[in-house]
Amino acid sequence: MPAKVYSDKDADLSVLKNKTLAILGFGSQGHAHALNLKDSGLNVIIGLYEGSKSIPVAQEKGFEVVRTAEAVRRADVIMVAIPDTKQPAAYDKDIAPNLTKGKALLFSHGFSIHFKTIIPAKNVDVILVAPKGPGHIVRRQYAEGKGVPALIAVYQNPSKQAKKIALAWAKGIGGTRAGVIETTFKEETETDLFGEQTVLCGGVTALILAGYETLVEAGYQPEMAYFECLHELKLIVDLINEAGVSGMRFSVSETAKWGDVSVGPKIIDASVKKRMKAALKDVQSGKFAKGWVQEYQGGYKKYQALLKAGEKHPIEQVGTRLRSLMPWMKKHSVKGVQAAY
Numbered sequence: 254m255p256a257k258v259y260s261d262k263d264a265d266l267s268v269l270k271n272k273t274l275a276i277l278g279f280g281s282q283g284h285a286h287a288l289n290l291k292d293s294g295l296n297v298i299i300g301l302y303e304g305s306k307s308i309p310v311a312q313e314k315g316f317e318v319v320r321t322a323e324a325v326r327r328a329d330v331i332m333v334a335i336p337d338t339k340q341p342a343a344y345d346k347d348i349a350p351n352l353t354k355g356k357a358l359l360f361s362h363g364f365s366i367h368f369k370t371i372i373p374a375k376n377v378d379v380i381l382v383a384p385k386g387p388g389h390i391v392r393r394q395y396a397e398g399k400g401v402p403a404l405i406a407v408y409q410n411p412s413k414q415a416k417k418i419a420l421a422w423a424k425g426i427g428g429t430r431a432g433v434i435e436t437t438f439k440e441e442t443e444t445d446l447f448g449e450q451t452v453l454c455g456g457v458t459a460l461i462l463a464g465y466e467t468l469v470e471a472g473y474q475p476e477m478a479y480f481e482c483l484h485e486l487k488l489i490v491d492l493i494n495e496a497g498v499s500g501m502r503f504s505v506s507e508t509a510k511w512g513d514v515s516v517g518p519k520i521i522d523a524s525v526k527k528r529m530k531a532a533l534k535d536v537q538s539g540k541f542a543k544g545w546v547q548e549y550q551g552g553y554k555k556y557q558a559l560l561k562a563g564e565k566h567p568i569e570q571v572g573t574r575l576r577s578l579m580p581w582m583k584k585h586s587v588k589g590v591q592a593a594y
């Protein structure tokens with residue numbers, strides 16, 4: 254049976270009226286949920302730790318910012334918008350001691366609950382509202398009158414209101430404008446990790462770099478390689494996003510279509526799928542989560558080194574120069590988007 258897709262008419266924002274909503278963290282997800290909920294007419298406060306660099310950012314957007322523990326004390330619904338690896342310490346120190354009966358704890362990714370790095374108190378609702386998109390796009394689309402599709406899940410429900418709260422929250426951030434599906438913490442966590450590793454973030458960036466390097470190493474101009482393998486990707490993906498794979502094929506030339514169907518599957522072949530299955534297994538078994546928590550505990554050394562190496566790739570210099578020639582990119586640049594809204 255196809256999954257039920259909830260829309261605006263299935264969600265009642267009044268469930269959250271007269272309640273205090275606390276967002277702990279004001280980063281990618283936190284700022285988007287906070288601003289969208291505020292614009293939906295709800296009462297939002299921000300919880301941050303002493304000295305957080307996000308404090309002035311949230312204050313500048315007109316939010317009341319209090320310490321994490323106080324935000325938990327004052328709120329009825331508490332969203333944990335802190336990085337996954339840092340959530341357990343914040344839970345033990347600031348959240349758990351103030352999480353009294355009847356409150357609801359809300360996540361936008363199921364990592365901590367599913368992998369049990371947080372064992373929540375039994376007398377609170379534990380819910381998930383996970384937009385299927387990066388935080389800055391969740392904000393941008395809401396401001397444009399659109400919405401990013403979202404998932405909801407209920408892990409525990411002592412109030413018997415958990416699903417209503419999750420649906421109302423999803424409506425408040427614009428998710429029900431696009432469509433909301435109910436899932437479980439397990440399914441959301443495993444599919445989200447698999448997707449970001451193998452297709453969305455990991456897979457697509459590795460594909461771009463491999464294509465760029467192949468062209469540059471063969472003597473083509475780096476600017477050509479950038480336009481071909483990075484810039485144009487969005488234009489093609491927009492078509493796929495709007496009309497599906499076959500819809501995209503409708504727009505490209507016959508020659509492109511033939512190259513697509515005859516060469517593509519030789520590049521992304523059965524060996525890729527085999528490695529995808531291995532990556533999925535590591536997600537399901539908890540091996541990936543364990544390694545990531547260890548990486549955090551060891552001070553993020555490998556993580557930082559790999560990110561730095563990525564920043565040094567020649568495609569970044571070429572891209573910075575070419576994007577600076579397209580003024581509309583600046584208006585929408587993700588790094589500047591918090592300031593823009």
Ligand SMILES: NC(=O)c1ccc[n+]([C@@H]2O[C@H](COP(=O)([O-])OP(=O)(O)OC[C@H]3O[C@@H](n4cnc5c(N)ncnc54)[C@H](OP(=O)(O)O)[C@@H]3O)[C@@H](O)[C@H]2O)c1
Nearest residue numbers: 278279280281282301302305306307334335343362387388
């Ligand atoms: N990024 C996304 O688009 C996305 C998409 C779906 C789900 N999620 C989920 O959303 C959650 C948050 O991720 P994110 O990417 O939004 O994080 P992020 O951009 O790194 O922002 C984290 C925020 O938490 C603050 N913070 C750190 N420790 C804190 C503490 N102890 N108490 C209060 N605030 C604290 C940080 O403050 P500082 O500025 O001082 O560091 C920052 O404002 C994660 O569960 C993630 O899996 C994210």
Ligand SMILES: [Mg+2]
Nearest residue numbers: 362445446449
């Ligand atoms: Mg994720």
